[in-house]
Amino acid sequence: MPDMHIDLTRRRFVGACSAALAALLVFRRDALALSIPPHPTPRPGITAARVLTKQQLAATPKLIPLFDSVRAIPQIIDGIRCNCGCTDPPLFYSLLSCYEGNGMARDCFICQGQARLAVRLHKEGKSLAQIRAAIDAKFG
Amino acid sequence: MMFRLALLASVALPLPLVAQIRASEIGTISQTIDGTTLTVEYSRPRARGRDPLFGTKAVQWNEVWTPGANWATTLDVSRNLKLNGRPVAKGKYSVWMVVKQKGDWTVVLDPKVRQFHMEHPDSTVTQIRFPAKVDAVPFTEVLTWSMPDLRIGGGKLVMQWERARVVMDVEVEPSLVTTLPAGDAKPYLGQYTFTEQDSTGKPGKVSAFTVTHEDGTLKGRWTPDDPYMKKFALVRIAPDWFAPGVYDEKGQIYEVLKPDVVVEFTRTNGRVAGFVMRLQDDNLWGTATRK
Numbered sequence: 001m002p003d004m005h006i007d008l009t010r011r012r013f014v015g016a017c018s019a020a021l022a023a024l025l026v027f028r029r030d031a032l033a034l035s036i037p038p039h040p041t042p043r044p045g046i047t048a049a050r051v052l053t054k055q056q057l058a059a060t061p062k063l064i065p066l067f068d069s070v071r072a073i074p075q076i077i078d079g080i081r082c083n084c085g086c087t088d089p090p091l092f093y094s095l096l097s098c099y100e101g102n103g104m105a106r107d108c109f110i111c112q113g114q115a116r117l118a119v120r121l122h123k124e125g126k127s128l129a130q131i132r133a134a135i136d137a138k139f140g
Numbered sequence: 141m142m143f144r145l146a147l148l149a150s151v152a153l154p155l156p157l158v159a160q161i162r163a164s165e166i167g168t169i170s171q172t173i174d175g176t177t178l179t180v181e182y183s184r185p186r187a188r189g190r191d192p193l194f195g196t197k198a199v200q201w202n203e204v205w206t207p208g209a210n211w212a213t214t215l216d217v218s219r220n221l222k223l224n225g226r227p228v229a230k231g232k233y234s235v236w237m238v239v240k241q242k243g244d245w246t247v248v249l250d251p252k253v254r255q256f257h258m259e260h261p262d263s264t265v266t267q268i269r270f271p272a273k274v275d276a277v278p279f280t281e282v283l284t285w286s287m288p289d290l291r292i293g294g295g296k297l298v299m300q301w302e303r304a305r306v307v308m309d310v311e312v313e314p315s316l317v318t319t320l321p322a323g324d325a326k327p328y329l330g331q332y333t334f335t336e337q338d339s340t341g342k343p344g345k346v347s348a349f350t351v352t353h354e355d356g357t358l359k360g361r362w363t364p365d366d367p368y369m370k371k372f373a374l375v376r377i378a379p380d381w382f383a384p385g386v387y388d389e390k391g392q393i394y395e396v397l398k399p400d401v402v403v404e405f406t407r408t409n410g411r412v413a414g415f416v417m418r419l420q421d422d423n424l425w426g427t428a429t430r431k
Binding site: 110 | 339422423
């Protein structure tokens, strides 16, 4: 009886390991297959408090106006997926994340281009849905 | 609790690599074409002095043979595509070939993936079967899958071993339509004056720009020619927005410059009055007005 118990336990163990591993692999495959994830939903109450400031952009003064433009419409920029391929949740939630923290938008033309396009279209009165469609057409 | 910890450890810790010397080492080729990825995984047998191979005990004529060794060669396609004109749905298949002494071989894609090479599958309705041309080529020692030919809409998938080269034409679903109906093209046709501008907005070089409709495609061209783009396709990506498609020496589009350059036509009272060209960072490259 003890042997049978050990045997059953081993089977359960191996079975559980296989299932867990398979689940991980399937998740990874699905994640890789989704080359274009959906646009994120803007987080309620999102602010631009973490967008890099003029002082933090002292080394790249030409980009200060762009960061200021992003700072003005965080609720829009937070609803846009970043297409540069360098972003991974949870550190990066949306295009807004590229303008926060280490400010990768300082070095990335895609991040800059997406935000400039979003700002430009927002000034033209376009909705978030229309801005997303334009982003997808150019950067998708 | 111990069981859970052991389970967690077994999943979280990397497995030790096990070295094994194999007669047919495992190989993989993977190619992405316009967002569709094809992956062939196979064991690679060597001829090892066996010449010929086909029509012998190694691979008999009319055998349903997997072009590999050990576990059947697999083909994984990330989106629907066509092989030799035959639709192949997104998914993974084991790959087999009916080896013929004369004429085309028959390629068999079986949705049952995990099969050993000696399990030669019977014909089923779920299989995809199509003929493939076999070329005679110089001797190839190691069975090799490759994609030596690529174009924007597909390429050639090739299996080569001994003196046989089996070629399959790959056709992927295009992400963009490069042609434009004449009626849709008409509003954009004409002559424009294009003025480049630098990063400060200061105007620079002025040149003529012509939009034409040829062979069902909207095309743009500077005078004098831009040395890289020459006469290029204007590929519609959104209403009034186009991306340049650059042609090779055979007149085939080989690159669509998206998001590098986008041509945004502007309208006044509904009529196309000009366009702006914007770069990847959305800054202006230049502005054009209709002559």
